[in-house]
Amino acid sequence: MYDVEKMLAEGRTIFSVVDYNGQVVGAVGRNLKLSPKYKAVGKGFVGNILTDEREIVLTEGAIDALLAEKLGDDITYGNPGRDRVIGVVGEVADEAIKALAERRKKITLFFDQDELGRASAEKLAKRMKEAGINVY
Numbered sequence: 001m002y003d004v005e006k007m008l009a010e011g012r013t014i015f016s017v018v019d020y021n022g023q024v025v026g027a028v029g030r031n032l033k034l035s036p037k038y039k040a041v042g043k044g045f046v047g048n049i050l051t052d053e054r055e056i057v058l059t060e061g062a063i064d065a066l067l068a069e070k071l072g073d074d075i076t077y078g079n080p081g082r083d084r085v086i087g088v089v090g091e092v093a094d095e096a097i098k099a100l101a102e103r104r105k106k107i108t109l110f111f112d113q114d115e116l117g118r119a120s121a122e123k124l125a126k127r128m129k130e131a132g133i134n135v136y
Contacts, residue, residue, distance in 0.1 A: 003027075003041050010034060015062040017044040017089045020096035028062055028089050043090030051083035054104065060111040060120065062087040068110055092124055101131040108136045 004027050007014055012029030019025045026042015046062040059065045065087035107128060111121040128135040
């Protein structure tokens, strides 16, 4: 399933990828000693996208979500709970943006500050704002 066995055999740490309904749609594996260091199958999120939290942080990936959660208060609105930080895998689907808007989420994008991270955050922020989401 999702080439997980191969990723495990390569020594990758595996994270489940879920869609906006919380259904597993893929996996992402990471190993710094391999190239590419990330291997992903499916697009979606790593984390609890169905959280009841109104204010959430979206990061550029699974490891970033774990690090943001660990950093705590400054990044997660004073509550470093697991339901506040969610990693993005691939491009965010229109259906996911619609679901976040319907759930009246306030979103902070916490992407890498390299050229790709800034461009991805700007593109996603524009799409979210067009859907009526408060995004920072």
